[in-house]
Amino acid sequence: MDETVADLLPGMELPAGADPYEDFDFQPYFEEAKSEEELRKTWRVFTKVKDVLENGRRMENASWRLWHRERLRGASDSKAETPEDELMMSEMEKFDMNLDSSLRQAQERTNHMVGEMFGGSQQKFMEEKEKQEALQKAERARSLVEIQEKFGVPDAAVDAFLQWIRSDLLQSPEISVAGSADVMPPSLADAKDLMETLKVKPRKRCAAFGHSLERNGANNFLLYLVRELKDELAFTIFSPKEGAMREDYEAMGMEVRISDMKSPTYENDVVEAIRDFDYTVANTIMLTEVVIASKKLAIPSLWVIHEAWPQDQFEYYAKEVFLMAHLDDSKIRQAFAEATKIVFPAQVQKVCYEGLFKDGVASVIYNGIPLAGINTYRAVQSRKRVRAELGYGENDFLIVQMGTVCKRKGQLITAQAFAQLIKRNDGTGKQPKLLMIGARYIRQHEIDYINAIKEELASTGADQHTTILDVKKNVLPYYLAADVVVCPSLNEVLPLVICEAM
Structure with a gap:
């Protein structure tokens, strides 16, 4: 590809909900998509999640541009589209592509018309860009002032340090500053003046x-x-x-x-x-x-x-x-x-x-959770594939309990109920499976409780259908794989597990 992700999405940041709530990275979607078909699928992914991501529409736009360029490149190579290729693109995808193209053309015509009437959209774009750059400078100025106040650094010491950065550090050949970019205020007084002008106050x-x-x-x-x-x-x-x-x-x-x-x-x-x-x-x-x-x-x-x-x-x-x-x-x-x-x-x-x-x-104030990461994960992951990766098939009925394995969370109650379920299973329906996530071996009473759960399951043979995992950072695959999420907590009111499962 001629363009890099950075070229297409300058300054792109992942949405707050995507990290650290989950181990999820969007960049491989661009880097690993080589063929036109892979790029088409990538565009479809970002079409689904564009409204739940902070930069969703920009990523959708970038993926469409990459896919469309590959289509044009394929056409220029005189590669005729076969009937199979035509069927590969659903009617909905055609509609999305045509609608997106129409909207782009309409936006271009509108910008051209506004430009003729009021002096051009490019000028407005430059003004907005300058405004954003000014706000970024103000944020850097605020960070400087906050550090000074936090550690009680004298004003003269801050000014001397800024002068050293400007005259020595930024002038070294190892550091490159684009053009005449003004990356830092000349002095502490200038930093405070900039904050005052843009109404940015120390936190x-x-x-x-x-x-x-x-x-x-x-x-x-x-x-x-x-x-x-x-x-x-x-x-x-x-x-x-x-x-x-x-x-x-x-x-x-x-x-x-x-x-x-x-x-x-x-x-x-x-x-x-x-x-x-x-x-x-x-x-x-x-x-x-x-x-x-x-x-x-x-x-x-x-x-x-x-x-x-x-x-x-x-x-x-x-x-x-x-x-x-x-x-x-x-x-x-x-x-x-x-x-x-x-x-x-x-x-x-x-x-x-x-x-x-x-x-x-x-x-x-009722518990809440950030939805961006969850919605994104659901949009781009296949439940069938996630279950397979965890070792569960279509004939398994997966029961999941999430949370620190300890007495107040009631995992022993779940184990007892699951043992009864295994006893009643006659083999004609789906095979019940139990997955507990959240075991830790720190406190002795928690270790004893985990052992009691294992003993309960082993006494009925239910341990053959049970998996107990340690604490996990990324829990979304387990929610997606579950048929039922249980929460028999003894003294909690509204655990985040309930919100996440819903």
């Missing part, structure tokens, strides 16, 4: 605390939240331990800090960590110290409660179920009394904690 700083960096529903919620708000707030992520989701936050340019809950100085560590922030987010009931420290420092806090712990069992859930030595009944009650705002994903949770918080503090 307030927010410390967002999660209970881990492992992949699970509560942590995904925090990831979705900060991704939606990152243009308004400058986030720093705090976690008590390392995990796979660090790379997700760092890919968005966010700093990730580790603050060990098991440290004897944890309470003071939290106070010092948030002292210079404007807001805090505590994601899960287990982060009471964040709420309490925020109150102490007069920093507005948002506490997101995913759990539904009965008020008379706070100690049991904190100590026995989640093994949180730092957490107890008194801290939970103090945090409820001192939180600035509390969010519950369902009304039943608000009722569960009734009486612990003041009027007007708590709100119910």
Whole structure:
């Protein structure tokens, strides 16, 4: 191909919903499509998903151009189209192509007419381009100002550093700057002036605390939240331990800090960590110290409660179920009394904690998920092929349970029910298969629970039809392959699994 993907789609970015929610890359669709038929299929893919992707219509346009060019190239080579080639293109595809061509011609005529009347569309395009470039400069200026304020760097030091970049770094032969591109402000004062002109303000700083960096529903919620708000707030992520989701936050340019809950100085560590922030987010009931420290420092806090712990069992859930030595009944009650705002994903949770918080503090905001990645995956993947890749055939009836394998998620109940289903299966219908995703071998009580599930299945022979997988980053193939998704959770109200399955 003469044109590269970068030439066709300058500055293209994947939609937020496609990553990190799934391991999905669109570029191979362009790079691997060599023949006209492959390019035709590529165009059809992007026709289906153009309205769910941020750059969907641009990708559809690029794929159509590549396909159409190959068709013209084939025609110039005097390769006659056979009846089989003609049948290969459905009537709908012909309609789409003809409609797209007609719309393009109409747009060209409109642009020409507007150009004659009002001075040309090219001028308008250049003005829009200049506006976007100015906004990009303002964003870079904002980042500079935020860094200066974050670390308390003197103005003169910032100006000296900018001068060094401009006079030394950008002048080195190893670095190439296109034309006379103005990639950075000459000084800190110029950066602030540009922000003022374009009304771009420095973002307030927010410390967002999660209970881990492992992949699970509560942590995904925090990831979705900060991704939606990152243009308004400058986030720093705090976690008590390392995990796979660090790379997700760092890919968005966010700093990730580790603050060990098991440290004897944890309470003071939290106070010092948030002292210079404007807001805090505590994601899960287990982060009471964040709420309490925020109150102490007069920093507005948002506490997101995913759990539904009965008020008379706070100690049991904190100590026995989640093994949180730092957490107890008194801290939970103090945090409820001192939180600035509390969010519950369902009304039943608000009722569960009734009486612990003041009027007007708590709100119910139902769980949501980004749909772009899910819709894209469904549009471009074959369910039959995905099932085959996972080892399931047309005669299998696949039951899927997603989530950390532990007592509160109820996988043992699923195993018991599946064992009964296997007993009743007379072999005349589809073969039931069970797939559990989310096993981890960290806490002893979780390991014991996994072993209990395996023993239950083995006692009836149902283990021959069951697969238990570890935690997975990309869970979409399992949803697509499933005939039924089960969620017998014992104390959750609206798990993200339900939203994702729907």
